[in-house]
Amino acid sequence: MPYTADKPRLAPSADELRSRIPGWGADLDPADRPAFPREQPGIPTGAHWDIPEQQPHSGRREKSVEHTRLPPVFGTAQPLRGLAGAVRRYSYDTYSEGQAAHWLLLVLGDRIDSTTAHVKSLVSLRPDDPITQSGILGERGHKPISSRFGRGRADLKHMWLDPIIVVGPWLLAGTLVFALGRAVVRPARRRHPERA
Missing domain, CATH: 1.20.5 (Single alpha-helices involved in coiled-coils or other helix-helix interfaces)
Structure with a gap:
């Protein structure tokens, strides 16, 4: 029992668990594992590398502080730029992925990005259309009021x-x-x- 002076009982043995839980420990014996032969060292895998070739990159790529190198393959579709990029870069350079500040700064970078896109839209010749792009016209004819209430919608x-x-x-x-x-x-x- 927690919060008592009594010493808790040690974990049950494998035999006790097997008798109590059907199928418990089914993969303890290596001979019962379908992938067992492939788990043995020395079996040829067909790979011609110990570590995959590094994807070539020019310029700076972001990586978390706990990693010593970039992964072999990484995305390049959305390079960081502007104020949002500076916030994201600061997040990667300063905080570990295990810290809330890292993720909060990345969310802040996303909010800055979306605000910048809205402002650019307002000053462009083709601004966003809040009526059609919000999807509200798509609900027309699909009971927009009655579908919202009494159905447990989140x-x-x-x-x-x-x-x-x-x-x-x-x-x-x-x-x-x-x-x-x-x-x-x-x-x-x-x-x-x-x-x-």
Whole structure:
């Protein structure tokens, strides 16, 4: 028993476990293992290397501090860049994968990336369309209201946040554009009151 002065009983023997749990220890005898002959040293595997050839790379690649070298093969599709890249690089250079700070900084890098993409979208000639890209039109004809309630859906907890997340950046951008326009127009009116 935990939290008592009595010494706990040692782990049961293999025979006790085998009698109590059907199939326990079925692979203890190497002769019963289907892969046993391949586990023996000296059997040719067909590999022509001890460690696979290192993928060539130019420039710097991220690796966790607990690893001494890059893995033989790694992805190169998304190179780090900008502020998000600097945050991610700092995470890899400073913290081990076993520390929460490592993962929180990577999440922060993702949030910076998504915010940057939203801002770029707002100033581009083809901004994001919050109506069609949110998928709300896909629910039309599929009982969007009744399908949400009374069915134990997990997303009901954050459903109230969805309009804020989708429409919020647009409202913020509109407010900033309005404030910027107002800041530009007011001084011009003060300098030239006859034009107003």
